[in-house]
Amino acid sequence: MIVDNGRSRLLARPEFREALACIRCGACLNTCPVYRRSGGHSYGAVIPGPIGSVLEPARDPATHVELPHACTLCGSCSEVCPVKIPLHRQLLAFRSVLAEAGLHPRRRRLAFDLAAALFVRPRLYRFTTALGRQLARELPTRLVEMLAGPWTRQRALPPIPSESFRAQWRRARTTGKE
Numbered sequence: 001m002i003v004d005n006g007r008s009r010l011l012a013r014p015e016f017r018e019a020l021a022c023i024r025c026g027a028c029l030n031t032c033p034v035y036r037r038s039g040g041h042s043y044g045a046v047i048p049g050p051i052g053s054v055l056e057p058a059r060d061p062a063t064h065v066e067l068p069h070a071c072t073l074c075g076s077c078s079e080v081c082p083v084k085i086p087l088h089r090q091l092l093a094f095r096s097v098l099a100e101a102g103l104h105p106r107r108r109r110l111a112f113d114l115a116a117a118l119f120v121r122p123r124l125y126r127f128t129t130a131l132g133r134q135l136a137r138e139l140p141t142r143l144v145e146m147l148a149g150p151w152t153r154q155r156a157l158p159p160i161p162s163e164s165f166r167a168q169w170r171r172a173r174t175t176g177k178e
């Protein structure tokens, strides 16, 4: 039995073909700012990181539609890849392929719409983020972790600061201390 795992799909499209040359060295994972912050488990895939975000949607597009959209397109992965796979270009191209197939990152869209609505309402933004910080510090940890969703399935939440970044930054500028 031959396990294809979406490789024929990659082979059929010239813009993705080079991904099949991957030697699984892991260099693209270690340099990726998204992988370094989120960790391998957050990808929900067998192969994480930039190369996983190309291979996994090729294998199962509906399940892994979010992965190419998580990329910042910084290009660091393509720089370090020893076999010169243009990963960030492939991740960008994959977004179009998925969109053409009617697959969209709905959770990300919802989060962006919510953020956009808050960013244009500074008072509401300050109120919501202050409330969120307070609740996150006072509610039982177990409940906060449940609300934080998949993020806390594999890791602990970092300590919630008592004041916003803006307040810390303003204080540092006033006192001259970073």
Ligand code: SF4
Binding pocket: 021, 022, 023, 024, 025, 026, 027, 028, 029, 051, 077, 080, 081, 082, 083, 084, 085, 087
């Ligand atoms: S750096 Fe290149 S060869 Fe190494 S794991 Fe990533 S894609 Fe594969």
